Amino acid sequence: MVKRALDSDLFYSFRRSKITMVAAAVTLLFFLLAILASVLSVQNPFDPAQLQLMNSRISPLWTSDGQSPFLLGTDEQGRDVLSAILYGMRISLLVGVLGVVFSGAIGILLGLTAGYFGGAVDGLIMRIADVQLSFPAILIALLINGIAKSVFGNKLDEMSMLAVLVFAIGLSFWVQYARTVRGSVMVEKNKDYVAAAQLIGLPAPVIMLRHVLPNTMGPILVIATINLALAIITEATLSFLGSGMPETMPSLGTLIRIGNNYLFAGEWWIVAFPGIALAALILSINLLGDWLRDALNPKLR
Amino acid sequence: MLAFTLRRAIQAIGVMIAVGIISFSMFRFAGDPVNQMVGMDTSGAERAAIRKSLGLDDPVIVQFGRYIGNAAQFKFGVSYQFRLPVSNLLMERMPATLELAICATIFAMLCGILMGVYSALRRDSWLTHAFQAISLIGISLPTFLIGILMIYLFSVTLGWLPSFGRGDVVHIGWWTTGLLTLSGLKALIMPSITLGLFQMTLIMRLVRTEMLEVMRTDYIRFARARGLTTRAIHYGHALRNTMIPVITVAGLQFGSVIAFAIITETVFQWPGMGLLFVQAVQNVDIPIMAAYLMMVSLIFVTINLVVDILYTIVDPRLRSTISRAH
Numbered sequence: 073m074v075k076r077a078l079d080s081d082l083f084y085s086f087r088r089s090k091i092t093m094v095a096a097a098v099t100l101l102f103f104l105l106a107i108l109a110s111v112l113s114v115q116n117p118f119d120p121a122q123l124q125l126m127n128s129r130i131s132p133l134w135t136s137d138g139q140s141p142f143l144l145g146t147d148e149q150g151r152d153v154l155s156a157i158l159y160g161m162r163i164s165l166l167v168g169v170l171g172v173v174f175s176g177a178i179g180i181l182l183g184l185t186a187g188y189f190g191g192a193v194d195g196l197i198m199r200i201a202d203v204q205l206s207f208p209a210i211l212i213a214l215l216i217n218g219i220a221k222s223v224f225g226n227k228l229d230e231m232s233m234l235a236v237l238v239f240a241i242g243l244s245f246w247v248q249y250a251r252t253v254r255g256s257v258m259v260e261k262n263k264d265y266v267a268a269a270q271l272i273g274l275p276a277p278v279i280m281l282r283h284v285l286p287n288t289m290g291p292i293l294v295i296a297t298i299n300l301a302l303a304i305i306t307e308a309t310l311s312f313l314g315s316g317m318p319e320t321m322p323s324l325g326t327l328i329r330i331g332n333n334y335l336f337a338g339e340w341w342i343v344a345f346p347g348i349a350l351a352a353l354i355l356s357i358n359l360l361g362d363w364l365r366d367a368l369n370p371k372l373r
Numbered sequence: 374m375l376a377f378t379l380r381r382a383i384q385a386i387g388v389m390i391a392v393g394i395i396s397f398s399m400f401r402f403a404g405d406p407v408n409q410m411v412g413m414d415t416s417g418a419e420r421a422a423i424r425k426s427l428g429l430d431d432p433v434i435v436q437f438g439r440y441i442g443n444a445a446q447f448k449f450g451v452s453y454q455f456r457l458p459v460s461n462l463l464m465e466r467m468p469a470t471l472e473l474a475i476c477a478t479i480f481a482m483l484c485g486i487l488m489g490v491y492s493a494l495r496r497d498s499w500l501t502h503a504f505q506a507i508s509l510i511g512i513s514l515p516t517f518l519i520g521i522l523m524i525y526l527f528s529v530t531l532g533w534l535p536s537f538g539r540g541d542v543v544h545i546g547w548w549t550t551g552l553l554t555l556s557g558l559k560a561l562i563m564p565s566i567t568l569g570l571f572q573m574t575l576i577m578r579l580v581r582t583e584m585l586e587v588m589r590t591d592y593i594r595f596a597r598a599r600g601l602t603t604r605a606i607h608y609g610h611a612l613r614n615t616m617i618p619v620i621t622v623a624g625l626q627f628g629s630v631i632a633f634a635i636i637t638e639t640v641f642q643w644p645g646m647g648l649l650f651v652q653a654v655q656n657v658d659i660p661i662m663a664a665y666l667m668m669v670s671l672i673f674v675t676i677n678l679v680v681d682i683l684y685t686i687v688d689p690r691l692r693s694t695i696s697r698a699h
Binding site for chain 1: 391517536628633639655657669
């Protein structure tokens with residue numbers, strides 16, 4: 073199995089592209105850092121009891137005013153910037169991955185349904201997709217966010233806010249999956265194996281999920297990778313605009329929002345490091361997505 | 374052609390009705406409008422009176438009709454947080470957003486076309502590689518980070534440009550403009566670049582691919598054979614033929630520019646519709662959210678419709694494909 077994987081075209085093109093290898097390493101590193109956040113950080117930035125105001129506004133370690141153990145300095149509340157980034161990265165990646173899974177689930181189900189049944193169902197789903205596609209995702213996510221706040225009250229706790237973000241991102245990004253899956257299904261459903269499955273009397277959901285779906289996975293994987301970057305950007309943007317994660321459980325976007333207030337006071341490190349972390353994360357995921365698109369789609373070479 | 378135009382127009386009206394239903398449901402069902410308007414100490418009888426005066430006891434379909442009728446006359450109710458008519462608030466802030474969006478689009482077109490043409494003609498120059506790196510960064514960096522970076526560079530460190538607001542504005546009738554004062558112009562620079570950067574990379578790549586495509590065609594080869602100067606071939610023939618898709622994309626993107634202004638306006642505290650919308654989302658000010666949705670949708674739908682129709686007039690080859698696709 074491993075030998076086969078190492079021998080594949082995909083791995084060959086991976087080995088040949090240095091940038092992709094670096095991007096993969098960086099992405100992996102970020103995921104590891106996020107998972108190991110509680111082990112690596114010197115404090116839990118979500119726990120107010122561990123923050124001491126005495127330690128506020130310390131500049132990074134290598135500057136003249138730096139203090140151990142705050143490698144990247146501290147913010148206004150004495151929160152260690154590095155710890156906050158590690159924990160914030162965890163939130164950003166969690167929302168991003170869950171958002172991608174959720175939007176993928178909606179998009180794949182609707183795409184399968186539209187492609188397999190065709191007719192009026194197809195027409196309705198694709199018309200909704202067309203209309204939604206002409207609006208930017210960030211606008212839709214903001215609206216869903218506002219509606220959720222209005223329905224559940226303005227003060228949501230941290231975990232429900234996370235769920236609202238996942239929901240908003242999921243509903244904003246399903247269209248591309250649905251369109252791609254629909255296209256693949258329309259090609260696949262005329263093949264013999266589908267006719268054979270229909271002849272032995274398998275029900276439509278089984279044929280769709282067990283037999284047709286696996287044959288459409290390539291493009292779905294590409295969209296999911298690129299959408300992970302988009303979902304992380306969307307979450308960060310919503311949090312930056314003040315409609316995302318609250319300051320008691322900040323994501324990278326919230327950290328940038330907080331740090332932005334201290335830019336004029338000369339405390340650049342509070343905003344710079346979360347910003348660099350976010351940019352590096354998005355850039356490496358984007359590069360991975362670009363490589364995957366070219367590698368899985370030989371026509372583009 | 375007439376059938377196509379009509380079909381697109383009916384489609385556009387359908388979209389607007391759908392948007393109307395969404396924004397009406399937001400207004401009517403997401404939270405109780407009466408609770409938002411009155412204080413805690415209002416009695417039940419007073420609440421019932423307000424409920425009646427707003428017509429919230431009528432059948433939903435009647436309410437919807439009235440909502441759409443009002444929206445068509447540009448009446449969107451009263452803002453919960455400002456206690457002012459939403460239409461006044463929007464009108465007051467629209468010039469700021471439109472001015473920003475237009476400047477961003479002009480910046481994106483100018484730089485995008487120049488960079489695209491250059492990177493198509495000099496494919497291996499170091500500048501071309503630099504442009505491509507810029508475009509990768511332009512796509513990968515979130516808008517708000519670019520804005521913050523520019524503020525840090527040009528406002529905090531160098532102190533050249535203002536970091537927030539529109540500067541001094543001049544009133545011309547109900548329109549306010551920052552284009553006529555020095556501080557207004559200076560305030561426009563950073564927000565326009567931030568907002569236009571994504572469109573710029575889009576246009577640059579489009580111009581580059583189109584130029585490379587056109588340069589391979591027979592009529593360019595024929596122009597060379599006729600002995601025309603390189604300059605005349607590049608700018609008179611090749612570039613002119615890339616302009617139709619570029620203008621179309623820029624036109625279609627204008628709606629997105631207005632929507633993305635939400636982020637830029639927040640970073641630079643630009644007093645436009647986007648900032649109003651963000652504040653409305655934070656404070657759950659549903660009338661403003663609903664009105665903003667309707668306004669932006671109207672802009673989107675109108676632009677799409679106009680571009681679609683113009684496109685088929687300009688390029689007859691598309692008529693058959695477009696009518697087949699829909």
